[in-house]
Amino acid sequence: AAKWTYSGPEGEHHWPKHYPYCGGAFQSPIDIRSELLRFDPTLRPIEVQNYNLSPNEQLTLGNNGHSVQISLPSKMHISSLPHRYTAAQLHFHWGSSNQPTGSEHTVNSKQYAAEMHVVHYNSDKYPNMSMAVDKSDGLAVLGVLIEVGEFNPAFEQFLRFVNGIKYRDQRVQISGFNIRALLPARLDEYYRYDGSLTTPPCYPSVLWTVFRNHVTISRKQFLSLATALYSSHAQDSSPVPLNGNYRKLQLADSRVVLVSFKE
Ligand SMILES: NS(=O)(=O)c1c(F)c(F)c(S(=O)(=O)CCO)c(N[C@H]2CCc3ccccc32)c1F
Numbered sequence: 200a201a202k203w204t205y206s207g208p209e210g211e212h213h214w215p216k217h218y219p220y221c222g223g224a225f226q227s228p229i230d231i232r233s234e235l236l237r238f239d240p241t242l243r244p245i246e247v248q249n250y251n252l253s254p255n256e257q258l259t260l261g262n263n264g265h266s267v268q269i270s271l272p273s274k275m276h277i278s279s280l281p282h283r284y285t286a287a288q289l290h291f292h293w294g295s296s297n298q299p300t301g302s303e304h305t306v307n308s309k310q311y312a313a314e315m316h317v318v319h320y321n322s323d324k325y326p327n328m329s330m331a332v333d334k335s336d337g338l339a340v341l342g343v344l345i346e347v348g349e350f351n352p353a354f355e356q357f358l359r360f361v362n363g364i365k366y367r368d369q370r371v372q373i374s375g376f377n378i379r380a381l382l383p384a385r386l387d388e389y390y391r392y393d394g395s396l397t398t399p400p401c402y403p404s405v406l407w408t409v410f411r412n413h414v415t416i417s418r419k420q421f422l423s424l425a426t427a428l429y430s431s432h433a434q435d436s437s438p439v440p441l442n443g444n445y446r447k448l449q450l451a452d453s454r455v456v457l458v459s460f461k462e
């Protein structure tokens with residue numbers, strides 16, 4: 200597959216050349232604006248299963264050159280959607296040390312410091328992520344907005360290992376922990392819309408759920424995320440810092456954003 204980056208000659212304005220869907224419809228992220236919102240009383244609280252992983256389990260924490268990701272066991276899934284959506288991985292988007300604004304989704308133009316995505320695929324209909332990734336009902340991603348504030352012990356469970364994955368394609372094994380603790384307390388309040396992968400190939404295959412309530416991490420935790428990683432390989436002569444790994448806002452067009460809550 201062709202290389203792509205968030206800036207420069209392979210930056211997002213060039214993505215459609217190799218990845219045509221990136222120039223297509225139903226793209227993500229979007230600005231979640233009040234005038235787009237419609238309350239939908241049928242939107243049930245999100246229910247996740249088997250997110251509380253035992254410390255005896257091992258997870259792979261990796262730097263894939265675009266983000267820091269944690270691979271997730273297939274027993275983890277969302278049970279409150281029309282089909283079972285099985286977890287594949289989670290990853291992050293963030294700004295830079297002097298720009299703590301790196302979320303992908305914005306709410307009434309407010310950009311948060313960072314954003315976490317927990318990627319799931321429709322395991323009722325498809326055997327794995329690769330078969331699901333380009334199907335309109337293939338993926339469901341949970342989005343969590345992240346602000347700098349209180350220290351977050353749940354995030355520490357993997358942030359303390361980022362210095363082991365500074366460079367592209369480095370991976371370490373970490374102990375399982377309660378992935379539910381990375382999500383906000385309330386899973387009943389969220390925004391819902393049809394969108395896409397926010398990286399190439401940008402398939403319009405994602406049922407987006409962005410939780411209304413943000414979580415916080417401390418400034419020190421944010422800095423470890425925003426300053427520890429490189430998108431280049433360890434042996435590369437000129438290291439390229441990995442930050443600002445968020446896609447610019449896409450047009451909502453006539454898309455409505457459903458909300459599970461009334462003010
Ligand atoms: N913001 S997002 O949720 O659209 C999104 C990403 F932003 C992102 F960076 C990745 S990635 O795998 O870390 C790197 C590029 O695919 C994925 N990975 C997905 C896409 C393809 C694929 C295949 C197997 C496992 C995960 C993924 C992703 F779904």
Ligand SMILES: [Zn+2]
Pocket residue numbers: 290291292315316397
């Ligand atoms: Zn993402």
